[in-house]
Amino acid sequence: MTKVAIVILNWNGKQMMMSYLPSVIQYSREEASIIVADNASTDGSVQWLREHHPEVRVIELDKNYGFAEGYNRALKQVQAQYYVILNSDVQVTHHWLTPLIENMDAHEEVAACQPKLLSVADNDSFEYAGAAGGFIDRFGYPFCRGRIFDTVEQDQGQYDEDAEILWATGACLMIRSADFWRVGGFDGRFFAHNEEIDLCWRLHDMGRKIYCYPDSEVFHVGGGTLPKNNPMKTYLNFRNNLTMLYKNLPESDFHYVLRMRWLLDYVAAFATLLMHGNWGDFKAIFRARRAYRKWRHQFDDNRRTIQQRRVADGRKPFCIVWKYYIKKVTTYDNL
Numbered sequence: 001m002t003k004v005a006i007v008i009l010n011w012n013g014k015q016m017m018m019s020y021l022p023s024v025i026q027y028s029r030e031e032a033s034i035i036v037a038d039n040a041s042t043d044g045s046v047q048w049l050r051e052h053h054p055e056v057r058v059i060e061l062d063k064n065y066g067f068a069e070g071y072n073r074a075l076k077q078v079q080a081q082y083y084v085i086l087n088s089d090v091q092v093t094h095h096w097l098t099p100l101i102e103n104m105d106a107h108e109e110v111a112a113c114q115p116k117l118l119s120v121a122d123n124d125s126f127e128y129a130g131a132a133g134g135f136i137d138r139f140g141y142p143f144c145r146g147r148i149f150d151t152v153e154q155d156q157g158q159y160d161e162d163a164e165i166l167w168a169t170g171a172c173l174m175i176r177s178a179d180f181w182r183v184g185g186f187d188g189r190f191f192a193h194n195e196e197i198d199l200c201w202r203l204h205d206m207g208r209k210i211y212c213y214p215d216s217e218v219f220h221v222g223g224g225t226l227p228k229n230n231p232m233k234t235y236l237n238f239r240n241n242l243t244m245l246y247k248n249l250p251e252s253d254f255h256y257v258l259r260m261r262w263l264l265d266y267v268a269a270f271a272t273l274l275m276h277g278n279w280g281d282f283k284a285i286f287r288a289r290r291a292y293r294k295w296r297h298q299f300d301d302n303r304r305t306i307q308q309r310r311v312a313d314g315r316k317p318f319c320i321v322w323k324y325y326i327k328k329v330t331t332y333d334n335l
Contacts, residue, residue: 004032004101004174005080009070011039013088014048016221020091021053031097032084033057037074039064067170068195069188075180083180085173085196089221091120099215100174103162111179111208112200114168115216118155126152127220130169132159133212134197137320139257139264140245142167142197144332145212148320151330158333160214166314168210170196171220179203187247189298193233194240201248204314205306231280238265238288243295247302250313264321265289 006028010017017036025034037059038046049058059074075083082104084097100113117130126132131146131153145159146152168174173196183202186195200210242261249257269285272278316335323329 002033002078002080004082004084004097005035005078006032006084006086007035007037007071007074007078008086008088009037009039009067009074010041010045010088011064011070012041012043012045014041014043014045016088017045017049020089020221021056023091023093024086025053025056027092027094028097029055031101033080035059035074035078037061037070039066039070065188066191068186068190068192072185072188075177075185078177080177083173083175083177085170085175087171087220089120090172091219093217093219096216096218099213103211103213104174104176107209107211109209110211111203112168112173112175113211113213114165114172114174115218116155116159116212116214117169117171118217118219119152120219120221123219125154127171127222128152129171129220129222132214133163133165133210134167134169134200135316136166136197136201136314137316137318138253139261139319139321140241140315141320142194142241143320146332148324148330148332151324153331159212162214163212165210165212166204167197167200168212171222172218179208182206187243187302189295190240190243191236193236194244198240198244198247201244201314202306204312205248205310207311229278229281231284234281234284235288235291238285239291242289242292243299246292246296247299248306250310251307262289 028034035057036049039061040063046058046060049056059077061070061073065073071085096115104110114130114133116132117127119125119127126146128147131144134142134144136142186199204210265285269282273282323335329335
């Protein structure tokens, strides 16, 4: 069995791989095997890989399964102690893997971890998708050390200590294969967005730990699956986030949180329309809530299993919406 396998899921991302795969090969090949799993791309990605990087193993999937199920199907074909789930638009750095491997080897209680995630566009800024490690508030809204909603901090070393977090970014996530399969992998029904938060929350519920190790740094472009201001992205984020809450919330807070989310989601929808004139996102939020109501009972068995295993929760006890929009707290260290 390989110790570390870096698995990059690709769908029509040849241009990204042309830009960023060389750094992965250069700085990782002595410590890990490198695999590209292809979600039935039509842009010549597989041909380009075989012509230019025959040293990279290619797993070809028969259709586009999305991020979540695509990784599940690919990782079933990978034998390794540690998986590194890496986006195709990530530029890695010299010795980026070493701190992650050393810390995971030293701390058996840690199921998964991430490096510090910085922006390709501005190397001195954190990157939106994970920054220095993620959390969720009482109502399921995600935020990070280094990013709350649309406010992204400059990296001035303020989060350079190792820290326990609730979720690690899916852009660059190292996870023990045993832990990944212990909780059933990603929820493939999500397709894309929030699946790494759901996965890490399930692990945390069972008493496993998630960490950020900022001695490791990588740079992320972001928006590789869908651009940030895209109604489909909004739809998937709201639908999947509500579903994640349905699965993972403890019984004591279940009904209150979901009632409050009903209110907060509709406030968000009308604010999007009235303040920004964004009909696309307005309709996407309504559509997401309808989709959630329609399919939530498909997750009843998952909820029962999670509640039976629960030994922790992991949410922060406050409302990040109140702190950010009303109290004007825009940085993690001031929460």
